[in-house]
Amino acid sequence: xxxxxLVVKELVGMFVDDGNxxxxxxxxIAVIAAAxxxxxxxxxxxxxxxxVGCLAILVESARRAARGARR
Amino acid sequence: MHxxxxxxxxxxxxxxASFVEVVEAFTIVLAVGVTRSWRPALTGAALALAVLAAxxxxxxxxxxLVPITVLQFVVGVLLILFGMRWLRKAIxxxxxxxxxxxxxxxxxxxTAALQRQANDRRADYLAALASFKAVLLEGVEVVxxxxxxxxxxxxxxxxxxxxLAAFILVMLIGLAVHKPLARVPENSLKFVVGLMLTSFGxxxxxxxxxxxxxxxxxxxxxxxxxxxxxxxAIVRWLRSAYPAxxxxxxx
Numbered sequence: 001x002x003x004x005x006l007v008v009k010e011l012v013g014m015f016v017d018d019g020n021x022x023x024x025x026x027x028x029i030a031v032i033a034a035a036x037x038x039x040x041x042x043x044x045x046x047x048x049x050x051x052v053g054c055l056a057i058l059v060e061s062a063r064r065a066a067r068g069a070r071r
Numbered sequence: 072m073h074x075x076x077x078x079x080x081x082x083x084x085x086x087x088a089s090f091v092e093v094v095e096a097f098t099i100v101l102a103v104g105v106t107r108s109w110r111p112a113l114t115g116a117a118l119a120l121a122v123l124a125a126x127x128x129x130x131x132x133x134x135x136l137v138p139i140t141v142l143q144f145v146v147g148v149l150l151i152l153f154g155m156r157w158l159r160k161a162i163x164x165x166x167x168x169x170x171x172x173x174x175x176x177x178x179x180x181x182t183a184a185l186q187r188q189a190n191d192r193r194a195d196y197l198a199a200l201a202s203f204k205a206v207l208l209e210g211v212e213v214v215x216x217x218x219x220x221x222x223x224x225x226x227x228x229x230x231x232x233x234x235l236a237a238f239i240l241v242m243l244i245g246l247a248v249h250k251p252l253a254r255v256p257e258n259s260l261k262f263v264v265g266l267m268l269t270s271f272g273x274x275x276x277x278x279x280x281x282x283x284x285x286x287x288x289x290x291x292x293x294x295x296x297x298x299x300x301x302x303x304a305i306v307r308w309l310r311s312a313y314p315a316x317x318x319x320x321x322x
Contacts, residue, residue: 047277
């Protein structure tokens with residue numbers, strides 16, 4: 001049972017390190033996918049927004065970690 | 072999508088990512104082999120490889136049942152999460168917020184733990200278990216990487232070859248030097264892999280929502296270049312905004 005728990009923990013850990021980063025990335029993807037399906041946002045614009053959004057989330061996550069470590 | 076660009080990027084991403092994971096597993100198996108004996112080390116590793124093979128054989132065929140756009144979207148999302156996690160960690164290690172991964176240290180830690188268990192009646196079992204866990208946990212990541220970079224465009228074979236090449240290379244180097252591969256530039260590799268996996272993730276999630284990227288497969292290189300430039304800019308900015316005051320916290 002311990003082994004199963006360990007593997008599950010490892011599986012989750014593969015995708016989630018900074019919870020905020022993972023959550024924001026999922027929200028970004030959901031919002032863009034919804035905008036493409038529901039308000040006819042051009043898919044290519046959605047893809048470009050995804051790229052920019054991911055970079056913004058990465059900057060914020062790294063900045064927060066660096067600031068926290070230097071306190 | 073069977074041009075040279077996606078094949079090369081698939082093989083490279085799979086090879087580099089698997090290389091990092093295999094090096095980490097190798098360190099633990101080596102520690103078990105040197106400290107206890109090679110029998111539990113290799114038994115644990117072989118059992119873990121058998122479990123991984125069973126997982127691939129059971130779940131691999133199921134992927135063929137998933138519609139390609141759904142597969143691209145799901146794999147793309149997972150790759151964004153996975154790739155950005157690696158990229159974030161590599162950036163933070165580059166600026167000294169997190170300590171660099173040290174194979175020598177991991178080896179010493181595992182060796183010390185095994186020595187403490189040396190008089191235990193179950194010492195062989197515990198040693199095999201340590202080897203099994205290391206190979207299984209790092210192997211799960213390799214399996215995910217191979218499936219993720221390969222499955223969305225039917226290139227699992229190329230991705231598998233990349234992973235296999237990494238495995239063989241680490242084994243050959245390991246057999247030759249017979250000590251932890253501490254000189255592998257792990258953070259640089261992780262940085263590049265993080266860039267590649269995030270690029271794949273953005274590319275496929277985009278395709279999953281219907282985007283037709285300009286230049287088709289070549290757009291992958293453009294996305295990679297944009298993320299790479301941005302990431303190096305983040306490193307430079309963090310170094311100047313938050314100068315290092317310590318060695319970084321080991322994680």
